[in-house]
Amino acid sequence: MVEITFLKAGYCTHPEVMVLPGGSWKPMVFPALLALICHPVGWILFDTGYSERFYQETQSLPNKLYAVLTPVYLQPQDSAVAQLEQLGIAPEDIKYIIISHFHADHIGGLKDFPQAKFICFESGYNAIKNKRGFQALKAGFLSGLMPDNFEKRVVFVENHHTLKLPENFQPFEWGFDLFGDGSLIAIELPGHAVGQMGLYLTDNRGKQYFLIADACWLNRAYQELIYPQRIADILFADKTAYRETLKKINQLYRNNPDVKIIPSHNSIDLTEIGQ
Numbered sequence: 342m343v344e345i346t347f348l349k350a351g352y353c354t355h356p357e358v359m360v361l362p363g364g365s366w367k368p369m370v371f372p373a374l375l376a377l378i379c380h381p382v383g384w385i386l387f388d389t390g391y392s393e394r395f396y397q398e399t400q401s402l403p404n405k406l407y408a409v410l411t412p413v414y415l416q417p418q419d420s421a422v423a424q425l426e427q428l429g430i431a432p433e434d435i436k437y438i439i440i441s442h443f444h445a446d447h448i449g450g451l452k453d454f455p456q457a458k459f460i461c462f463e464s465g466y467n468a469i470k471n472k473r474g475f476q477a478l479k480a481g482f483l484s485g486l487m488p489d490n491f492e493k494r495v496v497f498v499e500n501h502h503t504l505k506l507p508e509n510f511q512p513f514e515w516g517f518d519l520f521g522d523g524s525l526i527a528i529e530l531p532g533h534a535v536g537q538m539g540l541y542l543t544d545n546r547g548k549q550y551f552l553i554a555d556a557c558w559l560n561r562a563y564q565e566l567i568y569p570q571r572i573a574d575i576l577f578a579d580k581t582a583y584r585e586t587l588k589k590i591n592q593l594y595r596n597n598p599d600v601k602i603i604p605s606h607n608s609i610d611l612t613e614i615g616q
């Protein structure tokens with residue numbers, strides 16, 4: 342039994358021009374999506390969205406710049422942990438958190454789930470683990486959001502079975518089968534951040550989802566292959582890899598309409614993805 346539910350934990354705003362060529366400077370809303378996955382191993386999260394800790398961690402410089410550049414909006418009841426309690430899921434019930442990458446809008450809630458093991462690419466973790474101060478800020482990383490015992494609890498994806506992806510997942514060829522049952526497959530999506538992870542999920546009804554994190558911000562970007570403005574390049578770890586990854590997602594979209602592709606920050610209409 343594999344089921345997926347999408348939640349939004351806070352949002353930030355960016356000028357439209359950052360994501361759409363010819364866009365205006367008016368702010369656009371970018372919700373921070375996370376996914377709750379019901380799986381035979383237990384409850385799993387894909388990312389956590391923001392938490393109120395973001396505000397504490399951005400009180401003083403240099404981190405304050407993060408909050409100024411991406412104003413964040415979150416009510417206490419919007420955090421992942423609060424929404425899960427509403428659904429009757431206790432923090433201790435979360436067994437795993439799959440971390441797409443280490444930006445604050447994805448790891449904001451890690452500290453709220455004391456029993457969870459973390460799953461990420463080692464390359465992604467290595468790229469940020471020693472960064473502090475301005476270097477960390479440049480990588481969108483707030484070290485105060487990381488649990489102290491992170492290294493004891495992390496499982497690196499590179500150690501899982503590699504899996505040749507089905508033909509209809511071209512041009513993506515390889516993934517990592519996280520639980521050995523083929524239901525959750527990690528796929529590397531480099532560019533936005535080093536070692537960014539996408540998740541290809543098949544639920545018990547046979548519905549397929551590809552959670553692509555921040556490989557792009559809007560559905561239109563992968564559907565119409567719209568590259569972001571050059572001004573946004575400063576936000577990416579590798580702008581060439583970003584474009585290559587987006588092109589591959591666009592090809593997958595055109596080859597295989599059965600896969601529901603979900604970026605983390607598109608203003609999604611939940612009914613559109615069957616929720």
Ligand SMILES: [Zn+2]
Pocket residue numbers: 444446447555605606
């Ligand atoms: Zn993000």
